[in-house]
Every structure is written in structure tokens, then in C-alpha cells.
Amino acid sequence: MxxxxxxxxxxxxxxxxxxxxxxxxxxxxxxxxxxxxxxxxxxxxxxxxxxxxxxxxxxxxxxxxxxxxxxxxxxxxxxxxxxxxxxxxxxxxxxxxxxxxxxxxxxxxxxxxxxxxxxxxxxxxxxxxxxxxxxxxxxxxxxxxxxxxxxxxxxxxxxxxxxxxxxxxxxxxxxxxxxxxxxxxxxxxxxxxxxxxxxxxxxxxxxxxxxxxxxxxxxxxxxxxxxxxxxxxxxxxxxxxxxxxxxxxxxxxxxxxxxxxxxxxxxxxxxxxxxxxxxxxxxxxxxxxxxxxxxxxxxxxxxxxxxxxxxEPPARAGARVAAVTGDGGAELRGVTFAYGPHAEPVIDGLDLSVAEGEHIAVVGPSGIGKSTLAALLTGLLRPASGRIEVCGVPADRLDPAGRVLIPQEAYVFRGSLWENLVYLAGDASPEAVGEAVAEIGLTGLVTRLGGLSAEVRSDLLSPADRQLIALARAYLAPARLVVLDEATCHLDPVAEARAEDAFARRGGTLIVIAHRLTSALRARRILVMDGTSVRLGTHEEMLATSPLYADLAGRWDPSSAQELVP
Missing domain, CATH: 1.20.1560.10 (ABC transporter type 1, transmembrane domain)
Structure with missing residues (x-):
């Protein structure tokens, strides 16, 4: 001081x-x-x-x-x-x-x-x-x-x-x-x-x-x-x-x-x-x-x-988060949330345990509360009742360096491609940036723009390009918890699979608000939200216990990569 x-x-x-x-x-x-x-x-x-x-x-x-x-x-x-x-x-x-x-x-x-x-x-x-x-x-x-x-x-x-x-x-x-x-x-x-x-x-x-x-x-x-x-x-x-x-x-x-x-x-x-x-x-x-x-x-x-x-800047606080909070697991107990005191709860009495390193996909109809759950996990919203702990501390008090949320509309700021990629990891080495570019599948975009030092403008990039840049930025971040809220919706199925597999290999905890059923198939467990109950299990377990998931799986056409939203 x-x-x-x-x-x-x-x-x-x-x-x-x-x-x-x-x-x-x-x-x-x-x-x-x-x-x-x-x-x-x-x-x-x-x-x-x-x-x-x-x-x-x-x-x-x-x-x-x-x-x-x-x-x-x-x-x-x-x-x-x-x-x-x-x-x-x-x-x-x-x-x-x-x-x-x-x-x-x-x-x-x-x-x-x-x-x-x-x-x-x-x-x-x-x-x-x-x-x-x-x-x-x-x-x-x-x-x-x-x-x-x-x-x-x-x-x-x-x-x-x-x-x-x-x-x-x-x-x-x-x-x-x-x-x-x-x-x-x-x-x-x-x-x-x-x-x-x-x-x-x-x-x-x-x-x-x-x-x-x-x-x-x-x-x-x-x-x-x-x-x-x-x-x-x-x-x-x-x-x-x-x-x-x-x-x-x-x-x-x-x-x-x-x-x-x-x-x-x-x-x-x-x-x-x-x-x-x-x-x-x-x-x-x-x-x-x-x-x-x-x-x-x-x-x-x-x-x-x-x-x-x-x-304290989040890029510098990563070590402190790791030292104080440990892993990137999440624990929800009796969580209820509604948008207003007289509104029906979007999430009601939810209990959920996510272990460090786990890969979970969240599926359900549009408007059922998937993005609300993502906001609660990352501390952007506070529950009306119950508790949420991420990395061992209340979610709303977790250092921003401890988690990353990528929404559907990815943000790219005016500056060089390098600056966009290392914004959450200012001390990232060229080798680490190169690894992120290769893992996420950003190599073609880097070449097309003219290298990592090239200036980028959000309005001149396609939605898919912006999502790839945001995904690579999150990949480089020190966060132990990554939440992808339909963050790959503008990517084709092959690019989406590559990005999600890269995060699965990266380590830490990955929660994917699924846009396609393939995202659920890649996850270790699947959380199905149908408005009346919440079920968690493997693909086979959800087929047997969740009528909504069984219906989605029955209507899924792999050749057309049909989306999950009914």
C-alpha cells in the first residue's frame, strides 16, 4: 500500500x-x-x-x-x-x-x-x-x-x-x-x-x-x-x-x-x-x-x-485463489431463485454437487433456467435461499480469477489478437498461447488475420470467430471452473466438439449449457432441467429416468446436428 x-x-x-x-x-x-x-x-x-x-x-x-x-x-x-x-x-x-x-x-x-x-x-x-x-x-x-x-x-x-x-x-x-x-x-x-x-x-x-x-x-x-x-x-x-x-x-x-x-x-x-x-x-x-x-x-x-x-486485478489474484480455495468444485444446497418476490421460482430447492475436474452438461427447454444456473454458479446472481459454494467459498465472493463464464454472445475488444487472448492471463508465455490456439482450433483464424499481433475489430468478425477467441481466452485463464453457456452455438459440430474436448483435457471443472445433444454425450454426467424436477446422471441413466431427455434423444438426428432447444 x-x-x-x-x-x-x-x-x-x-x-x-x-x-x-x-x-x-x-x-x-x-x-x-x-x-x-x-x-x-x-x-x-x-x-x-x-x-x-x-x-x-x-x-x-x-x-x-x-x-x-x-x-x-x-x-x-x-x-x-x-x-x-x-x-x-x-x-x-x-x-x-x-x-x-x-x-x-x-x-x-x-x-x-x-x-x-x-x-x-x-x-x-x-x-x-x-x-x-x-x-x-x-x-x-x-x-x-x-x-x-x-x-x-x-x-x-x-x-x-x-x-x-x-x-x-x-x-x-x-x-x-x-x-x-x-x-x-x-x-x-x-x-x-x-x-x-x-x-x-x-x-x-x-x-x-x-x-x-x-x-x-x-x-x-x-x-x-x-x-x-x-x-x-x-x-x-x-x-x-x-x-x-x-x-x-x-x-x-x-x-x-x-x-x-x-x-x-x-x-x-x-x-x-x-x-x-x-x-x-x-x-x-x-x-x-x-x-x-x-x-x-x-x-x-x-x-x-x-x-x-x-x-486486485484477477490475473494477479489467481495464485491467491488457488492457495485459499483449492479446487474448482461446486456445492449447491437448497438453492432457490426467482426474478422478483412474487414470481414463480426458476430454480427451487436445488441440491447439486460438482466435483473438481468433473464435466457436466446441462440440458433442457429454452427459458427453463439453465442460464440462471450458470449465473448463480459464477456469482452473478445470488439465491433467495440456500447456499452455493465454488472452490470452497460462497460463489458471489469468489475472486473473478477463480471462474470463467462465456455467454452465448462472445465479447472481443478492439486491440491485437494477442491482447484479446491473454487478457485474463497477462503472464502467459508464447508457448502457452500457441497451445491454446491449436487446442481450440484458432489456427485458421490467426492465419487469416495475419498473426497474433494483428488488430481485430469485433464488427468485422463472424459470431463463430468471436466465440473461438473467447474460448481461447478462457482456456488460457487460471480459472479452475469454466462455464460455457451455449458458448459454441455459432460453431459447426466439429469445431464445437474440438473446443469442448480441449476444455475437458485442460483440467479443472467444466459445465456446459448444451446447445446440441452431442455436448451432453461428451459429458461425464448430464443435468436435465424440465421445469418440475432436476435429474442428474449419465446418458444411459437419463434415457431411463427422464422422459424429456429420452424425447430429445429420440428426436435427435446426428446427420443434421439438431439443436437441443425444442
Whole structure:
């Protein structure tokens, strides 16, 4: 998480030198304010020499003018550091959203939009604030310490211990602040996602009379966000304690220690100068640090954690999925799903176990729920009841790298053929790509296009060409579960058999929403969905137990490769 920050700070060393130099100029008043006040009173006005007093005040005024020039240059130097950081973050988020979208087969969603807009800008602004306040704090503290030492060294004993104590209290609270801030940001993103889904489906919600249910769901998200905000507010109360100890207690100690300081030779001007150092420089610096790190520093950490860890690209997450989840098996227990609260269930009480490495074909009439089952297995839909586990974790929480779904309409993006093939496996070797091309039967298309480096355009490819490219892309992916939802419907029977056999040899779990009966014959087991029941078994078992399957098999004509859809 800290890597982007280090890169941003090291990208242009000149900007750091420039920032440090102008920071010295900006902190000039912190160095001279107490000294100038003390000398103006003790050596000027108090001694009957107003000229000397005005001269010291003029020196303080010059320091403020120098600080104004320095402040302007500091803003420019900070911007030169922060803007490239923002561009790097934005590029990462956009790439991450596209990878997840390609892997899952669905759009980026409101969460990705929130990351690319709100959270990137939040991280940029927070980073700029952190640089500004930390730099200002460091230079101010050094300047005040030097000024107090030059004015009256004994006062350091009254100022530094409580100041350090207040600083320590604040720094110790940062971890809790970060945790509460993360909870608040995640709650905010869930609320945005719920609202976007509700707004996008208003017509369907009204048609299904699901207004109350949707209001309850969105209201729950809003309540969660409100609770997270209250929890965050309670933790931020520690900032008041740190400010009281570090910024206000030194003032009381100076006032209480005035007799001792006078006994050490300090005059009225010195006491006022010491108070000026604390009230005008040290306490505001601590307040700015607490405000900057306590809010913007924590926001920066949480935003980076959300952007760089939660949005990990799927091609890089394959190893993590394999390490955490193991094989590509699937387990469904009591799964029920309906498109709306008053609609008849498309899938009702389904129990299904798919072992790692198994090859299953799903057959049934059009509209019976085969694509719904595919969407449930890949986490695109959530069941109304029951549980679905894929690779040992809930299907909707599985890393996109753990599974691939290819729908009937294959997606090919503008770019080279190589880029299309390795999109889900960025580290694929030329040998692996060549193997995928040969196994899937893409060699003729590669030759026709002019090689793997040739630019492809989806609108200039046939539906069969697009399906072959999508199949080869899925073949190269690290996913242990592959679901083909009529993904070969535009291929001829020979090309379809070649592609399905390639996935069967590839390893992992293969589920094919069958378009032709030949797909079912190639599978190890067949899942028949007929609207009233679901049966699973071999070809011979289905012929004996499923009237629908027996009817489909009886009407199948191998010479014409008749489709399964009645």
C-alpha cells in the first residue's frame, strides 16, 4: 500500500528539494515570532526605545511576507508531486475494473465507479493534505524549538514533555481511526451500490410490487452507514484529548511557571514571547497535524487499501485463489431463485454437487433456467435461499480469477489478437498461447488475420470467430471452473466438439449449457432441467429416468446436428 506513496515522493527529487527550501521560508514566522515579541518589549518599548521595538516588529512582518511567498511555492511543489500520483491511481483503477468486468462477464458496477471517481479524488486530496501538514508540522516544531532555546532554554522543560505526550496519544489512536474510517467508506460504497441498483430497476421493482422490500434493503444500507459514521465520531474524540494535552497544557505550565522563569532571569517580554511560540505556532501546528492525519491521513490509508488491495486485478489474484480455495468444485444446497418476490421460482430447492475436474452438461427447454444456473454458479446472481459454494467459498465472493463464464454472445475488444487472448492471463508465455490456439482450433483464424499481433475489430468478425477467441481466452485463464453457456452455438459440430474436448483435457471443472445433444454425450454426467424436477446422471441413466431427455434423444438426428432447444 505504501509503494505508490514512495514512488510519488521519489519520482522527482528536485520537487522534494524545492518543497524543503520553500518550507524553510514558510516557517520563518515560527522561528522569529517569540524572539521578535520578547526583544520588542524588553529591549524596545519597555526600555524606552520605540525605534528598536518597531525594528523587531518589522522583522516579524518581513518574516510573514517571506512566508506568504513560500506558501505559494509550496502549493505548486505539492501539486507537482500529487498530480502524477493521481494519474497512476486512476490508471490502476480503470485497468482493474476492466479486468474484473471481462472476467465476470458483467459491467463494472457502481462500486467501481465510486472507486474511479470519488475514492481516487479522495486519495489525491488526502495525499496533498498529508504532505502539507506533515511538512509544516516538522518545520514548525524545529523552528519553535530553536526559537525557545534562543529565548529562554528553561521553558523547553515546560513545553516539550506535554507536547510530546499529546502527540503520542494522537499517534496511538490512528490505528482505530483507520479501522473506523475503512468501515465508513465501505458502508458508503454499499449504499451507493444499493441506490444505483434500485434506480436502475425502478420499472421492474414497480412491476413486481417490490417497493417495500427494496426500501427496506436500501434503508438497511443507509442505517449501516449511519452507524459507521457514529462509531467513527466516537473514536475521533481522542483528538480533543491530544490537543488539550499537547497544545493547551504547555500554556498553563508556562503561566504557572512564570515565577520560576522570572527567577531564572526572564522578563515580561520573554514570558510573552514563549506564550506566542506556543499559542501562535506550536499549538496550531499540532492542531493541523491532528486534523490532517486524523482525517486525511486515515482517509488516504483507507482509500489506498480499498483501491490497491480490494481491487486486485484477477490475473494477479489467481495464485491467491488457488492457495485459499483449492479446487474448482461446486456445492449447491437448497438453492432457490426467482426474478422478483412474487414470481414463480426458476430454480427451487436445488441440491447439486460438482466435483473438481468433473464435466457436466446441462440440458433442457429454452427459458427453463439453465442460464440462471450458470449465473448463480459464477456469482452473478445470488439465491433467495440456500447456499452455493465454488472452490470452497460462497460463489458471489469468489475472486473473478477463480471462474470463467462465456455467454452465448462472445465479447472481443478492439486491440491485437494477442491482447484479446491473454487478457485474463497477462503472464502467459508464447508457448502457452500457441497451445491454446491449436487446442481450440484458432489456427485458421490467426492465419487469416495475419498473426497474433494483428488488430481485430469485433464488427468485422463472424459470431463463430468471436466465440473461438473467447474460448481461447478462457482456456488460457487460471480459472479452475469454466462455464460455457451455449458458448459454441455459432460453431459447426466439429469445431464445437474440438473446443469442448480441449476444455475437458485442460483440467479443472467444466459445465456446459448444451446447445446440441452431442455436448451432453461428451459429458461425464448430464443435468436435465424440465421445469418440475432436476435429474442428474449419465446418458444411459437419463434415457431411463427422464422422459424429456429420452424425447430429445429420440428426436435427435446426428446427420443434421439438431439443436437441443425444442
Amino acid at each position: 505504501n509503494r505508490p506513496l514512495r514512488r510519488a515522493l521519489r519520482r522527482d527529487p528536485y520537487q522534494l528539494v524545492r518543497l524543503a527550501g520553500w518550507s524553510v521560508a514558510e516557517s520563518a514566522p515560527s522561528l522569529v515570532i517569540g524572539l521578535a515579541i520578547a526583544r520588542a518589549i524588553d529591549e524596545g518599548f519597555g526600555a524606552g526605545r520605540p525605534g528598536t521595538g518597531f525594528a523587531w516588529l518589522a522583522l516579524l512582518g518581513g518574516a510573514w511576507l517571506l512566508a506568504a511567498v513560500g506558501a505559494r511555492q509550496v502549493v505548486l511543489a505539492v501539486a507537482a508531486i500529487v498530480e502524477p500520483f493521481r494519474e497512476e491511481l486512476l490508471a490502476h483503477v480503470v485497468d482493474d475494473a476492466l479486468r474484473h468486468s471481462a472476467a465476470s462477464g458483467r459491467g463494472p458496477g457502481a462500486g467501481a465507479v465510486a472507486r474511479s471517481n470519488l475514492q481516487v479524488e479522495l486519495a489525491r486530496d488526502a495525499f496533498a493534505s498529508v504532505i502539507t501538514v506533515v511538512r509544516s508540522f516538522a518545520f514548525t516544531v524545529v523552528s519553535v524549538a530553536l526559537g525557545l532555546a534562543a529565548l529562554v532554554p528553561q521553558v523547553l522543560v515546560l513545553v516539550l514533555p506535554p507536547f510530546v505526550a499529546g502527540l503520542v496519544v494522537f499517534l496511538l489512536s490512528l490505528r482505530a481511526l483507520a479501522r473506523r474510517q475503512r468501515e465508513f467508506i465501505l458502508a458508503d460504497e454499499r449504499t451507493a451500490t444499493a441506490l444505483a441498483g434500485m434506480v436502475g430497476g425502478l420499472r421492474d421493482i414497480t412491476a413486481c410490487r417490490a417497493e417495500r422490500r427494496m426500501a427496506d434493503e436500501v434503508g438497511l444500507r443507509v442505517a449501516e452507514q449511519a452507524g459507521a459514521a457514529r462509531s467513527l465520531a466516537r473514536v475521533t474524540a481522542l483528538r480533543t484529548v491530544s490537543l488539550a494535552v499537547g497544545g493547551r497544557l504547555p500554556i498553563l505550565l508556562i503561566l504557572a511557571g512564570t515565577p520560576w522563569l522570572i527567577g531564572e532571569g526572564a522578563g515580561a517580554g520573554v514570558i510573552l514571547g514563549a506564550l506566542a511560540y506556543v499559542t501562535q505556532s506550536l499549538a496550531p501546528a499540532l492542531g493541523n497535524l491532528v486534523e490532517g492525519l486524523g482525517i486525511n491521513g486515515v482517509r488516504l490509508r483507507v482509500a489506498l487499501d480499498r483501491l490497491l488491495r480490494d481491487g
